[in-house]
Amino acid sequence: MKKSFLIGYFCVVISIPTFSQIYRKGEIDIESFIENIFGMQKTEDEYEDLYEGLLQVFLNPINLNRTSPEELNSLYLLSPSQINHFFEHTEKFGKLISIYELQAIPEFDLETIYKLLPFVVLEESTKTASSLLERIQTAKDAYFLFRHRRVWETRRGFTPPDTLNNGRLTSRYLGDPNSLYSRFRIQQTKDFSLGFTVDKDPGEELIWDPNTKRYGFNFLSYHFILYNKGKFKTISIGDYQLQFGQGLVFGAGFNAGKGGETITTVRRSSLGIRPYTAALEFGFFRGIATTVQSGPFKVTLLASNAPRDGNIQVQLDSLEREEAIITSLQSSGLHRTPTEIGNKNQLREKNIGGNIHYENRRKDFQIGFNSLFSQFSKPFIRTERIYNQFEFYGQENYINSLYFSYNFQNFYFFGESAISKSGGQGSVIGMMSSLHPKLSLSVLWRNYDRNFHSFYGNSFGEGSRPINEKGLYLGINFKPNQKYNWAFYYDSFQFPWLKFRVYAPSSGHEWLSRFSYSPSRKTLLFVQVREESKARNISEYPGFQSPYLLDQGKRWNYVFNLDHSLNKHWSIKSRVTSSTFRFNGSKTSGFAISQDINMDYQRWRLSSRFVLFDTDDFDNRQFIYERNVLWLFSIPALHGQGMRYYILGQLKINQKLSLWARYSKTIYTDRETIGSGLQQIEGNQITETTFQLRYQFNR
Structure with missing residues (x-):
């Protein structure tokens, strides 16, 4: 039967143009990928670092003959129905012999395969009996990258300082306006990865000064990871992130958000330990971590001791003794002025935690447990504001969670529930479904208490952190044929407590509709409409009205786009x-x-x-x-x-x-x-x- 099938599908392959004639294998259309997968930008944050971090997942191609539903889900490219058809095909006919065999799988149209090609392989890694050192020396995926950026107009921070009335000089940047970035990396998929990243932002000095904790470049990140060493699935030394469950405890910095892809991006995948390679100076662990497998169970343990930037002040304790406290954590990573340099590495953050992950033999059911204990070297005492009274205070936090995922036919159910030291809880539960080969549906509900504290959480939500939010998301995708596609989502959310610039409980909603038309691979046209309603303070209010008066801001966005080769x-x-x-x-x-x-x-x-x-x-x-x-x-x-x-x-x-x-x-x-x-x-x-x-x- 296998032989007859192969003869049939190779006849199909011969009858159509090969992929190599219209697509260069291994390349990613990053522009299209980002605009489809990631949510619409709402702030001027450093999205580039977050995107770069997520792309590291895709730079390690998935072996289609050794993959799992969890891995394929992590690509955000395949529906539950397509994933089911893929494993039904491999179970019936065995391992794929050629990448072109994907054309014979139901619902794997050419557009899907083109998107999938850069992220998958069939061959095994060239892992031979040679020593690790020899494999490092001969790895094909080894590179050195150097980048220089500069704004050529003079910013005020680079001008001579002014003299104030008291004779003091105004603050200025101490370094030059050049931005320097360099990365070295050697990796072999499912075998090893090692490298380092160094970065200097505009205004920072290239200086060796142990007194201010500056050693050449402003930021250095490094990692060394081994994979599949017997029962040890992963051994990591240096900088790393973890991703398990729906991101309530371990979010790994990856959050696709709400955008043109309305189905697959609602769910997070349990990818385990990932090397950290971005230049953001927070949101990662530094130390050691390992994953050990025994039968259907995987156990991951981590220990981290990383420096953090913070504003340190001295206050008197109950015995009128001076005590150093943290009033705020700094996440910008900028060290240009004496004040910013004074905040550099002012505290240490220690983390100990782990994960227990179970997957059944059919790989359609997973359940796991996360636990993380965090400790700062100094107490964290925020400047009190009415809106932040339920935020984290103190020196220690712990958080535990349970998560699951279950694939039943064309339905994919998933969820996670967590509780932090404060007693605050966070929960996510959702479903993705291929109701029909042409119609897909996603639903997600979340509830994050106002006192839920998760330092490394990055789950689905309207806010940038899983705290003080309730919401229900509904996504639909209808694709009647190769040419037309309609994507739609509606998200309703509430903020039960106050937020920055929102000094009262509030609610809102957001919806997006995108209609795409692609008569051929040469042309893509889409029209998109998005509406968002969200409350915020009224800064100018008449008479004697309350300063906490809110109004609902309503924003409409329209996009018309045409791509043509x-x-x-x-x-x-x-x-x-x-x-x-x-x-x-x-x-x-x-x-x-x-x-x-x-x-x-x-x-x-x-x-x-x-x-x-x-x-x-x-x-x-x-x-x-x-x-x-x-x-x-x-x-x-x-x-x-x-x-x-x-x-x-x-x-x-x-x-x-x-x-x-x-x-x-x-x-x-x-x-x-x-x-x-x-x-x-x-x-x-x-x-x-x-x-x-x-x-x-x-x-």
């Missing part, structure tokens, strides 16, 4: 985005129009964009993802009036060396200064360049 070398992308915002009886609006022209001649690639934008205020800022150098993401928030353009070039000199260069410029027509404080620029334009090189060993 003119031929195998040239492509264009046109986009119009607009928004309106209603708050406290007034209405404002904004828009942006962008045009891309891209060229690809194998060794040479050029990408360019020109944007015109006009917004009434900051609430209507327009976020548009931009192409950038490899593993760097640019999502500027365009507000005010002006234009922006960039050009990005890539040259692959040979098999080992590749170069990238990017030039971008924003010109404002409604202002004579840009930014504020030490970031202020005198003038109406800002210019940035980025240069990057990558050298790949053993190529």
Whole structure:
């Protein structure tokens, strides 16, 4: 039977163009991937570091002949029905012989396979009887990367200081305006991974000064991980993250959020220990961790002792003795001024914890237990505010959780419930389902108490942390054929207690609808509408009304997008985005129009964009993802009036060396200064360049 089947599907393969003619295996269309998978940007946070962290999951290809439903779910690309069909196929016909065999699996259309190709392999790792040192020396996935970025206009922080009335000098940046980043990594899938990352932000000094805890580059991250050493599935030394359950305890920094993909992104996968490679200076463990397997059980243990930035002050205790306390933790990772340098590594954070994970033989049921104990070297006593009185206070915290996932036919159920030292609880329960080959559904409910404390939690929600939130999410995806697709979600949420800038309990909702039309692989058109309603304080209130008066801000976002490949070398992308915002009886609006022209001649690639934008205020800022150098993401928030353009070039000199260069410029027509404080620029334009090189060993 196997032989007859193979003859049949190879006849199908011969009758259609091969993948290699229209797709370069191993490459990721990062722009399309991010815009589909990740949620819409709402703030100017460093999304690039979060995206880079998630992409590390995908840089270790999944072996389709040794995978599990949990691994395939982690790609956010396959529906429950597609995953079921995949394992029914392999159970019936055995291991895949060729990647093209995916075409014979029900519901695996060409579009799905194209998206899947960069993240999967069939062959085993080249793990032979050679020693670890020899495998490290000959690993094909080994590279060194160096990046330089700079804004060429002078910010106020780089100008000579002013003299105050008391004779003191005003604060200025101590370093130069260059941003330097470098990464070295050697890895072999399911065998080992080692490397380091160093980073210097603009304004920071390259200096060796143990007194201020600065040793050359401002930040150094490093890791060494071994995989599959007998019963030891993972052994990690250095910096790492953990991802188990739905992210209430161990979230690993990855959160796709709410976006154009309305089904698969609601669920988190238990991926275990992951190397930490981003340049964010928080949200990771530093120490050792290991996973041991015994039959259907896996046990993970971790021990961490990491430095953290914080504002330290001295207060008198009950016996009138001086005591150092933490009043705030600093997560910016910036050390440019004497004050910022004084906050560097002012405390230590110790963590001890682990996970017990069970998976049945059919791999359709999982259950696990998480536990984490955290301790700061000094007590954490926040500056008291009415909205933060239920936040974490003290020196120690512990959190425990239970989670499960169950795959029943075309339904995938999952959930996690946790409790922290304070008694606060957090819970997530959800379901994904392929109701029909053309219709999928997702539902997720969450409830995070106002005193639920999870330092490494990163579960699904409207807020940036799992605290003080209740919500119900519903997602639908309807794809009647290859050309049309409609995605929709509705999310209703409540905040039972006060929040920053929301000084009363509040509620809101958000929905998104995206209609896509793709008559061929050369053309994609989509129209998207998103509405968000969320309360916040009214800063200007008449008469003697309460200062805690809220109003419901309602924001509408509209996107029209057209991607078209003119031929195998040239492509264009046109986009119009607009928004309106209603708050406290007034209405404002904004828009942006962008045009891309891209060229690809194998060794040479050029990408360019020109944007015109006009917004009434900051609430209507327009976020548009931009192409950038490899593993760097640019999502500027365009507000005010002006234009922006960039050009990005890539040259692959040979098999080992590749170069990238990017030039971008924003010109404002409604202002004579840009930014504020030490970031202020005198003038109406800002210019940035980025240069990057990558050298790949053993190529």
